[in-house]
Amino acid sequence: MTEMTELIKSRRSLRAPYDPRRPIEPEKLAQILEAARWSPSAHNMQNFEIVVVDDPQVLEAIAHIERPVSETFVRENYAQLSLSEEELSQRKTGILGIMFPPSWRKPDFRLADLSAEEIAAMRRPLPASPLLLVVVYDPSRRAPASEGDFLGIVSLGCVMENLWLAAESLGIAMHIVSSLSSGGEVKEILGVPERLVIAFSCRLGYPESVSPPYLRVRREVAAFTHHNRYGG
Ligand SMILES: Cc1cc2nc3c(=O)[nH]c(=O)nc-3n(C[C@H](O)[C@H](O)[C@H](O)COP(=O)(O)O)c2cc1C
Incomplete structure (x- = not known):
């Protein structure tokens, strides 16, 4: 349990450039994808697909997309x-x-x-990286009776966390890039069908240099916990 708590706490966003000449080892990528595979999802719908991008030319094209x-x-x-x-x-x-x-x-x-x-x-x-994972889903399907597919979207968050914790446990840095979700250009480059939506994209890799630690804050547990009654 302590190890798990340490892993959860050490996971962080690393926005620096990652060494593009140091690819993610295939067995580590397989472990990261395996973690995504076992994510919980509403009604076990497994409402995601992942485009693994490691072709330097494709990465370069995506990195230069305008993100207004x-x-x-x-x-x-x-x-x-x-x-x-x-x-x-x-x-x-x-x-x-x-x-x-x-x-x-x-x-x-x-x-x-x-x-x-x-x-x-x-x-x-976009800062350099040897790997980008683009997670897509089909918004025309939804978890049963889930208004706005709220439960489906929560499920996509579970995929994100599983990917992130798996990467962290393997010493691989990760950075979510939400700005890639809005435009259609990424979908066009990757040949993602029109009906699918990008849930999130993330850069993964080994940082080119050691980043200085930055201040990470969280509320105290007591600040978000209510016992038996909200506000109690
Ligand atoms: C749904 C989601 C979207 C995010 N989008 C971005 C993003 O576009 N760019 C970015 O630098 N960080 C992004 N982040 C990372 C958060 O800013 C980060 O998790 C938060 O500030 C806490 O920092 P930590 O990850 O280092 O603990 C996103 C995180 C989540 C969960």
Whole structure:
């Protein structure tokens, strides 16, 4: 149990470049996919398929897809930002603002106010990685009587966590890239049928250099636990 808790706690998002010349060993990739295979899903629907991308040319094409940022994203993201480590330590939720360009760190963000340099900075390609997993699902199927397929979507989260914990246990870093889910370009490059939707994509690999540790925060257990009665 302690080992499991340690694994859960050591799993983290590693957004740095991964060495593109150091592929994931096939037996480790097989173990990661095996972990996805055994994910729990509502009604055991197993509502996912995974496109494994390790062809350098395809990775390069995906890395250079434009991932436009919407004003809505930046405005809503602002609510999650702490502008210092002290603030983040106190809030215990959200992320550190320095991950994002300075222009994003204000509540009244407008795309129209950005300079040419700021727009160019937003066009940076995806950091390198030898492997990308693109998890897709069919939104026309749903878990029985599950409004908006809420239960199906929760199931996709279970796949994500299984993949992530398996990768972590094998010493492989992972980074979720939600911005690849919105556009149709990834689907087009990968030949994913129109009817399917990208649930999430993740980069996996071995970091090119040791990343400095960053502040990771969580609420205390007591802050989200209610005994016998909500609020009790
Ligand atoms: C559904 C989901 C979507 C996420 N999308 C992104 C993303 O697009 N880019 C990113 O850098 N991290 C993404 N993350 C990672 C979270 O930001 C990260 O898990 C959170 O800040 C906690 O940090 P940790 O993973 O290091 O514990 C996503 C995580 C989840 C569960």
